[in-house]
Amino acid sequence: MDSITRMAANTDLPSYQEATRRLDWVELIAPYVPIREYARLCLVNRRFYRHLAPRLWNDPLVTASTSAGRPVNRDIDIEWFYRFIEHMRCVRQATRLLVTCLDLRRVEAGTSELSLYSLSRSLSAYLRAMPVTFPQLRCILLNKHWDVEADDLAVATTPDTDHDASNAEGPLMLSIPQCQVKIPTAFFSSPYLHHLVYLDVSNMAGSLRKPLEQQRFGPERHPHLRVLKVGAREMGDSTAALLVRTFKQQLWSLDLSQNQLTDAVLNDLHIFAFPAESLRTDSHYDVEGRLEIIPGKGTPLFGQFCLIRESHRSATFSHDDRYLVDAPNYTRLVEYTPQEGVRTRLNGRTKVQDDSEDEIRRSFSGTPGDSSPRRESLHDLDVCQSHNGITHLYLGGNSIAANGLVRLIMASPGQLQHLDCDSMVYEIHEAARPDWLPSSIRVSGLLGAAHAFRPVLSSNLQVLRIHHSLVTQLLSLKGHDGGGLSTMENLWLAETFLLPRAEMAYPQAFRPDMNPRLRLLTLTHIPRWSTGPLIDRLIELLKLASMQERAIQDMTRTLGKSRRGPVTVVGLRHIRLEFDHDVKEELLEDGEEDGEEKNEKQYVAKETTAAKEFSFFDDSRFYDFSIDSSSPAEVSSSNIDTTNTDTTLLTSVVVGPAADDHRAVPNQTMSYQSQTQRHSPSTLSHLPRTGDRSEPIVNGGNEGQSGRLTIGPQQRSSSSSRGNWNGTEYTVPIWTGPPPPFYDSTEDTPQHEHQEVSPAVEAYMRNILDRRLCADAVPASPCHVLAGVPEGEFIWGAAWQAIVTRGDTTAAGKRRPKKRELMNGMKDVIGEIKAYRRKTRERYEAELKRARLNGDGVRLGEPHFYYGGRLEVVRAGREGGMLGWR
Numbered sequence: 001m002d003s004i005t006r007m008a009a010n011t012d013l014p015s016y017q018e019a020t021r022r023l024d025w026v027e028l029i030a031p032y033v034p035i036r037e038y039a040r041l042c043l044v045n046r047r048f049y050r051h052l053a054p055r056l057w058n059d060p061l062v063t064a065s066t067s068a069g070r071p072v073n074r075d076i077d078i079e080w081f082y083r084f085i086e087h088m089r090c091v092r093q094a095t096r097l098l099v100t101c102l103d104l105r106r107v108e109a110g111t112s113e114l115s116l117y118s119l120s121r122s123l124s125a126y127l128r129a130m131p132v133t134f135p136q137l138r139c140i141l142l143n144k145h146w147d148v149e150a151d152d153l154a155v156a157t158t159p160d161t162d163h164d165a166s167n168a169e170g171p172l173m174l175s176i177p178q179c180q181v182k183i184p185t186a187f188f189s190s191p192y193l194h195h196l197v198y199l200d201v202s203n204m205a206g207s208l209r210k211p212l213e214q215q216r217f218g219p220e221r222h223p224h225l226r227v228l229k230v231g232a233r234e235m236g237d238s239t240a241a242l243l244v245r246t247f248k249q250q251l252w253s254l255d256l257s258q259n260q261l262t263d264a265v266l267n268d269l270h271i272f273a274f275p276a277e278s279l280r281t282d283s284h285y286d287v288e289g290r291l292e293i294i295p296g297k298g299t300p301l302f303g304q305f306c307l308i309r310e311s312h313r314s315a316t317f318s319h320d321d322r323y324l325v326d327a328p329n330y331t332r333l334v335e336y337t338p339q340e341g342v343r344t345r346l347n348g349r350t351k352v353q354d355d356s357e358d359e360i361r362r363s364f365s366g367t368p369g370d371s372s373p374r375r376e377s378l379h380d381l382d383v384c385q386s387h388n389g390i391t392h393l394y395l396g397g398n399s400i401a402a403n404g405l406v407r408l409i410m411a412s413p414g415q416l417q418h419l420d421c422d423s424m425v426y427e428i429h430e431a432a433r434p435d436w437l438p439s440s441i442r443v444s445g446l447l448g449a450a451h452a453f454r455p456v457l458s459s460n461l462q463v464l465r466i467h468h469s470l471v472t473q474l475l476s477l478k479g480h481d482g483g484g485l486s487t488m489e490n491l492w493l494a495e496t497f498l499l500p501r502a503e504m505a506y507p508q509a510f511r512p513d514m515n516p517r518l519r520l521l522t523l524t525h526i527p528r529w530s531t532g533p534l535i536d537r538l539i540e541l542l543k544l545a546s547m548q549e550r551a552i553q554d555m556t557r558t559l560g561k562s563r564r565g566p567v568t569v570v571g572l573r574h575i576r577l578e579f580d581h582d583v584k585e586e587l588l589e590d591g592e593e594d595g596e597e598k599n600e601k602q603y604v605a606k607e608t609t610a611a612k613e614f615s616f617f618d619d620s621r622f623y624d625f626s627i628d629s630s631s632p633a634e635v636s637s638s639n640i641d642t643t644n645t646d647t648t649l650l651t652s653v654v655v656g657p658a659a660d661d662h663r664a665v666p667n668q669t670m671s672y673q674s675q676t677q678r679h680s681p682s683t684l685s686h687l688p689r690t691g692d693r694s695e696p697i698v699n700g701g702n703e704g705q706s707g708r709l710t711i712g713p714q715q716r717s718s719s720s721s722r723g724n725w726n727g728t729e730y731t732v733p734i735w736t737g738p739p740p741p742f743y744d745s746t747e748d749t750p751q752h753e754h755q756e757v758s759p760a761v762e763a764y765m766r767n768i769l770d771r772r773l774c775a776d777a778v779p780a781s782p783c784h785v786l787a788g789v790p791e792g793e794f795i796w797g798a799a800w801q802a803i804v805t806r807g808d809t810t811a812a813g814k815r816r817p818k819k820r821e822l823m824n825g826m827k828d829v830i831g832e833i834k835a836y837r838r839k840t841r842e843r844y845e846a847e848l849k850r851a852r853l854n855g856d857g858v859r860l861g862e863p864h865f866y867y868g869g870r871l872e873v874v875r876a877g878r879e880g881g882m883l884g885w886r
Contacts, residue, residue, distance in 0.1 A: 026051045035066050035369040054371040057098035060084065062368040065106055078107045085126045088133050100372040101139040101365035102130070131170075131192055138364045138375070139173040141357065170195045172364050172378065175357050177202040177229070185210050188217035197224050197384055198360045202255065203232035209239045218246045226384060227355050229255035231394065237264040244268045249275060252387035253355040257420065258397035263404035270411040273390045278413040279345040279459045287321050288456045289314035297732060298725040299777065303407040305732075307779050307792060308451055315782060317513040323552050323568045325349045343388070345414065345459040348517045348569040352417040352462045353382050355392050391415055391460070396422035396524075402446045403427060409452045414459035422524035422578075423467055426475055431772035432802035441479040441490070444525070445469035447804065448506035448783040454514050461515065465522035465576075470510045472537040473502045475804075476525055487583040488822050491527050498804060499533055504760050505803035508783040509537070512548045512572045522576040528875075529584065529826035538577065538829065539836050542867045545572050546840075549868055550861025573869040579830060581876045584823065719768075721777035721794065732777060735793035737765040758788035760803060767799040767806060774799060830873060840866040 030051055033041065038056040042049045056063060061081065081104070088096060130137060170192045182205040187193075189211075199222075208230065211217035219225075228251050230243070240261055244254075245268060254273070256265075282290045289310045298304035313319045326347040346352070354360075363383055366372045378384060393416060395405070402424045409416070426443040437443075446469050453461060453470070469475055475498050477490040485493070512518070527534065548571050559565035719734035738757050757765075767773050776797035780789040789795055843864030851858040860868055 024051065030055060031370070035063055038063075038369070053095070054098050055369050057095060058366055058370065058372050059101040059103055059368050060099060061106060062101075062103050066368055081107055082126065085129070085133065093135075096134055097136045099134045100136055101141075101361060102134070102137060103139070103141045103361070105141050105143045136169070136375070137171055138372070138378075139175075139361045140171050141173075141175045141361065142179065143175065144178045169375070172196065172224075173198040173357075173360055175200040177204065177231075179204055182206040185214065185216055187211075189221055194221065195224055196222055197364075198227040198357070199225060200229040200255075200357065201233075202229050203258075206233075207239065208233070208235065208243060212239070212242050212246050219248075219250055223250075224384065226251060226386070227253040227360065227392075229253075229394075230259075231255045231397070232258035235259040235261065237262055240265045241268040244272050248272045249389040250386065252353075252390060253392035253418075254390050255394040256398070257394040261395070261398040261400065263401050263407075266400070266404050266408045269390070269393075270408060274412050274415065275343075275388045276413070277343050279343060280414045280456065284326075284455070285309075285314070286311045287314060287319040288454065291456055294779070296725060296728045297723070297730045299723055301403055301407075301776055301797070302778050303411050304725070305779050306410060308454075308456060308782055310782065310791070314456075315785075317511070322513065323516050323555050323571070325567045325569055327566075346417075346462075346517075349567060351519075352391070352460070355383075355418070387415075389413075389415065392418040394420040396420050396465070399425055401425045401427050402449065405446070406449045406452045409457055414457060416458060417460045418463040419458075419461060420465040421467075422465055422522075423476075428805055429773065429775070429798040429801060431770060432767075432798060432805050434805050437477075437805065438479070441477050441485075443475055443477060445475035447473060447475070447502055448508070448781060450508050450510040450514060451782045453510060453518070455517055458515065460517075462517060463520045464518060465524060468523040468526045468577075471523060471541050472526075472534055473506060473509050474499050474527075474534055474537075475502065476527075488529065488826070491529060491583070492531065492822065492826075495531055495533055497807070501804045501807055504763070505787060505800060506783045507760075508786050512541075512545050513551075516548065516552075516569050516571055518572055519570060520574040520576070521572060522578060524578045526577055526579045526829065528579050528582045528829055529823075530829050531825055532827065535827060535829055535832045538833060541575070542833075542836070542840075542871070543865045545575060545869060546865045546867045547861045548572060550859065553860050571869075574872070575867070575869065576872040576874065577833070578874045579876060719774070719796075721796075723777070732794045734774075734777060735780070735789060735795050736768055737761055760787040760800075761789065763803045763806070764795070764800050767802045768796055770799075770802075772798075773802050776801075830875065833873065837867075837871065840864055 024047070026048060033052075035055075038052050042052050042056060064080070127142075130140070172195055174193065174196055175198070177200050183201060184206070193199075208217065215221075225247070228247070235243075235256070236259075240256055240259065241264070244265070249272070251273070280291055284290075289308050292307045292309050294305035294307065311319075326345065328347075329344045360383060363381055364372075364378060400421060405421055405424050409419075423444050424446060426445045426447070428437075428443060433439075444467060446467050450470060452458065453464060453466075455461075467476070475494050477485075477494050478487075479485075479490075512521075523538075526538075552568050552571050556568050559568065719736045720731050721734055722729070722731045724730070738761070774796050777794050778797040778800075780791060780793045780795055784795060784800065785791050844858070844866035847864050848858045860866075
């Protein structure tokens with residue numbers, strides 16, 4: 001019986017009395033009556049008042065604005081609010097008990113001179129009396145009000161002096177971001193805030209360390225707190241770690257965005273904010289692959305070593321069952337619900353909880369013009385329940401590294417449902433950073449991490465906000481002074497030079513079929529201008545989303561023939577593209593001649609020696625960078641560490657897999673594979689081969705690691721990495737490339753044919769000639785496997801990452817571009833997306849007309865490729881504002 005009661009509470013089923021009672025006709029028509037008519041209908045009789053008064057007084061500010069039929073003048077609105085509070089002193093308590101929400105977001109911050117003169121009271125003084133005036137207040141939304149004192153929100157009248165205050169149960173939701181007041185320590189210890197479920201104190205002054213250390217802010221004072229937003233508070237790693245250790249798994253939504261956090265806080269999130277039991281299982285191996293943990297081995301950079309073991313079709317994301325929801329979970333004992341038995345992941349169709357302030361407000365107080373739910377039933381809502389740790393995490397605007405984010409996802413039990421990390425630092429190894437990329441330029445992006453967002457790792461992920469490089473493979477270059485480069489030149493450099501090499505090293509970009517459970521994908525920091533590749537990748541994303549719609553539609557039609565057939569997932573239904581501000585406006589504001597002179601002076605100042613001379617253009621035209629076009633001699637000389645005192649010749653290093661290793665790389669039909677396959681595979685015949693008397697070479701590894709590379713006759717080159725993981729010493733073999741052809745001492749013909757390698761593996765083999773790059777051992781990811789690394793091997797992560805930044809940069813021209821020449825080679829990304837969207841819509845409408853004439857339904861996907869989901873484009877203004885179209 002208890003399990004039935006819990007199931008009824010979770011599904012919000014009505015009670016027996018509510019289900020069997022006869023509804024009054026006034027209650028039936030109330031939702032269809034305009035809100036502006038509520039006030040007059042309440043005067044008809046008590047019967048009308050009983051049904052309509054709760055709807056009228058639920059949220060009086062929003063009701064008043066809606067009743068006016070037009071936006072209320074903000075100055076008048078705040079004066080109206082003052083008079084409204086004064087009037088409520090004369091209203092009977094039964095009416096004041098109907099007010100459950102005060103949404104002051106529509107009220108302008110500050111007061112007019114008339115209100116200050118006539119009322120002589122501030123907004124803060126009126127808020128001080130809210131516990132007495134509105135004893136049943138549940139939601140307080142007070143954003144961007146600078147004239148509010150935080151102490152006044154936490155002051156509750158003593159019950160002995162005022163009987164009304166004893167009935168105040170305290171709010172469940174308090175949202176006061178950007179109020180520009182310093183929150184005192186006593187604010188969190190107020191009994192009035194004891195029942196808080198949602199708290200937003202973002203972008204406010206004052207540190208949280210003192211109330212946390214004094215235990216005034218924690219589970220003892222706030223046992224019901226589930227959603228906490230503390231963004232833009234200049235919080236450091238130590239304070240954030242203390243916050244995570246204090247609340248542990250009590251919170252299910254945590255917003256730490258726009259702070260000063262680094263990877264140091266991620267370990268505390270993993271240990272304290274996530275449960276130990278994982279949601280990942282091997283039951284979906286055929287469709288998704290499985291995660292294989294390597295015990296006792298790992299590095300601080302990667303975390304504990306793990307591999308994704310692919311099935312025959314999981315690597316190509318083409319399994320027939322990839323769109324089906326999970327089967328229901330069954331328990332041995334009937335009285336156990338699935339949640340109380342074995343923890344399982346969401347079935348793929350269940351929508352995750354929305355933690356936005358509007359959704360939480362609707363859950364607690366209902367919509368404007370609607371009656372609020374009973375307070376005793378609110379504790380059974382999903383928002384008030386514990387989810388065994390964090391499921392919604394916001395890390396954007398910090399200094400989180402790309403490797404750190406991937407490490408957190410792998411270390412988590414796979415229960416993240418909403419992940420927001422709009423920008424992450426792309427860390428470049430010191431030996432791999434080129435001379436033309438100064439340290440003042442910050443490189444942002446995420447390469448080679450598409451597998452981290454697959455269901456095999458992110459089992460419950462449905463909402464993702466991430467840097468656009470996850471899809472476009474285009475890194476972002478930004479600096480305070482541009483590092484001597486303008487913003488447009490940084491865009492051109494990243495797209496023309498870095499992008500082709502990123503595609504070569506990390507050929508697997510994220511596509512919708514990698515995670516059909518994902519519903520909302522937001523790509524951030526997209527440049528407004530592109531030479532073409534960025535536009536192609538965004539359009540390819542829309543095309544792939546349309547193809548996913550077609551596949552789900554076909555499967556739904558097939559399964560619909562059976563009455564008891566399985567259910568499909570909904571797929572990617574919302575794509576949001578967030579663009580950076582238009583840098584073209586900056587170019588047009590400056591004069592052409594002055595800007596050119598300024599660029600020339602900055603460029604000359606950056607030149608140190610003639611040997612390091614570098615520019616981006618040849619004869620004022622865009623130059624298409626070739627990939628590793630240097631001669632063998634140039635490659636060898638440029639990669640040798642001349643500062644090393646070891647006398648062993650690096651030219652004796654030749655690396656590769658065993659000749660009898662016949663494991664085939666899965667044939668992955670990736671959307672961007674065409675860009676990587678245009679480089680034909682080549683051999684490394686020009687690289688130095690191993691002699692019979694080659695001596696071992698000791699490679700300087702990472703902290704806590706060391707490597708040793710030995711080569712002898714009739715054997716492949718061997719390399720290993722030694723490290724320490726949680727006090728346990730370990731050694732892992734490192735794959736260093738295919739073997740060279742072996743020559744017998746008595747014959748001139750090779751004993752076996754030399755294996756052809758991909759351009760990425762060829763560049764990797766060049767890079768490991770530099771012993772500084774033989775560091776950061778990592779297991780081969782699916783992206784590495786697609787680039788040519790055998791599955792299950794370990795590689796030098798620093799040497800592989802250097803493929804992106806090491807290349808031929810001296811073949812470009814001799815002078816910098818002019819602004820007008822730079823603009824003529826760029827296209828407006830938003831304009832191209834609009835044109836593609838308009839073209840596909842016209843094709844879809846033509847197919848729709850044809851289908852109506854034939855009496856058939858229109859098919860999604862091919863041939864029109866119109867994306868039927870919601871496409872939202874957001875443009876960033878010069879002052880940080882966001883403008884968009886849908």
